[in-house]
Amino acid sequence: MSTKTQIFIIGATGYIGGAVLERLLQHHTAPRSEITALVRNAAKAPMFASIGVKTVLGSLDDVALLEQQASESDVVFTCADADHVRACEAILRGLKKRHETTGTVPILVHTSGTGVLIDKAKGMYAYDTIWDDADPDQLETLPDTQLHRNVDLLVVAADKQGYARTHIVLPSTIYDFATGSLVTMGIQNPRSVQIPRLVSASITRKRAGMVGLGLNKWPNVHIDDVADLYIVLYDAILDGRASHGREGLYFGENGEHVLRMVSEKIGEVFVELGVSSPDEGVPTSFDETDYARPENRFLLQLGTNSRCKANRARALGWKPKYTTEDMLKSIRGEVEWQLKQQSSL
Ligand SMILES: NC(=O)c1ccc[n+]([C@@H]2O[C@H](COP(=O)([O-])OP(=O)(O)OC[C@H]3O[C@@H](n4cnc5c(N)ncnc54)[C@H](OP(=O)(O)O)[C@@H]3O)[C@@H](O)[C@H]2O)c1
Known part of the structure; x- marks a missing residue:
């Protein structure tokens, strides 16, 4: 049996998971770790x-595979789908098996979101x-019916039962x-x-749009700062400094915006x-024609509020560098990218 730390990462081809994997490969523990990624596109296996x-090879619906792989892992990073209950249950069953067969307490770093x-x-x-x-007392006042919360509660319960040490990045x-x-690869x-x-949605109507009056607020965080957060947390976990379970939720934010600012x-x-x-x-308000487009089915979600402070994340030593001003600056690149894609169609 390998003496290396077995790390299982789910969602490594994704925006968040790829950024986390990139950092794990550069981490000082990399030479002593063996990383396995769940991949559903076989063509990517040789690249990995x-x-x-x-x-x-498999998907989140391959629950037997997830359970098996988790049962062979010391650390699991889930960065694929914050709402996949069956996949989460399978991973937890695997970690429980790991605990029962080795006596160790495996680590889970799960990805949720402030959509909760x-x-x-x-x-x-x-x-x-x-x-x-x-x-945590305040967070526990969130209704169980909130987005992502059903999965988050499973993760926290596993920690309480003692067979896994769980952490949730939100x-x-x-941007x-x-x-x-x-x-690049x-x-x-x-x-x-x-x-x-x-x-x-704004390009389609050739004018910037917003949900309602765009008065709702959301926090923002740069992708590089998100990747740093996972690594700061991982370092703290390895040092035994990271809170876990009900005290192991870590928001990722560095400032907030009013939706209208983004639309403007x-x-x-x-x-x-x-x-x-x-x-x-x-900008003007989106109307029924905008909401009726199939590609805009999640547009209304952009009119919600989500307000928070990443106090626990910062207390670990996380120092996000990018600000709301940087988020606004990044918008030009996104517009240019989408216009270029359209012109090449
Ligand atoms: N992006 C954000 O701003 C943000 C903020 C907060 C929370 N989140 C949450 O974080 C999670 C990941 O987001 P993301 O932006 O990184 O998404 P993404 O770029 O679409 O990546 C999703 C990853 O999960 C994999 N995946 C998805 N469904 C799968 C399935 N059924 N079986 C196997 N693999 C599957 C994808 O594999 P393929 O490459 O094969 O598609 C990809 O590797 C989501 O739950 C999202 O809600 C995202």
Whole structure:
């Protein structure tokens, strides 16, 4: 049996997971670790092999495979789907088996999101509550029905039962392109979701849009700072400094924005690039035609509130570098990228 630390990563071809894997490969423990990635596109397996990462082929629905792989792992990073209950249950069964057969307490670092904090504002107001990741009593007032919460609760319960040490990273609006060798190699998706969705829906109508009056608020965090957070947390876990279980939730934020700010920036860039005429640079509310488009089915979610402070994450020593100003600056690149894609179709 290998004496190396067995790490299993799920979602390594993704925006977050790829950024985490990139950092794990550079980590000081890398020579003493063996990393296995769940991959559903077989064509990517040789690329992973070339960077020293083993692969298992399968999807999140292959629960027997997930259970088996988790049962052979000391550390599991899940960065694929914050809402896949059966996959989470399978991983936890595997970790329990690991505990029962080895007597060790395996580590889980699960990815959720500050979507767990959302309301139904439809862009019409900002709520006042600031959720604090260092305040488990406050977090436990979240209804179990909140987005992602069903899976998060399974993860916390596993820690309470004692067979796994669990940690949950909850990033907010992650922005900008992921860069790095996994992107260059074509392994990793370099793009996020929320701002690209807003830009895409706005390009279709040739004018920046917002949900309602765009008064709702969300935190934001740069993809490189998110990757750093996972590694700062991993270092703390290895040193025995990281809180876990109900005290092991870590928000990823470095400032917040009002949705309208983002839409106004898109409008400004649209005028500069000739997408909108100068008198149409100001954003307007999306209407029924916009919401009816199949590709815009998640658009209304952009009108929710999610407000928080990453106090626990910062207390670990996490020092995010990029600010809300950087998020706004990144919008031009996203607009240019999407326009280029369209012109090449
Ligand atoms: N991006 C954000 O701003 C953000 C913020 C907070 C939370 N999150 C959450 O973080 C998670 C990952 O987000 P992301 O932005 O990194 O997404 P992404 O770029 O689409 O990556 C998703 C990863 O998971 C894999 N995956 C998805 N479904 C799978 C399945 N059924 N079987 C096997 N692999 C599967 C994908 O594999 P393929 O390459 O094969 O598709 C990819 O590796 C999501 O749950 C998301 O809600 C994202």
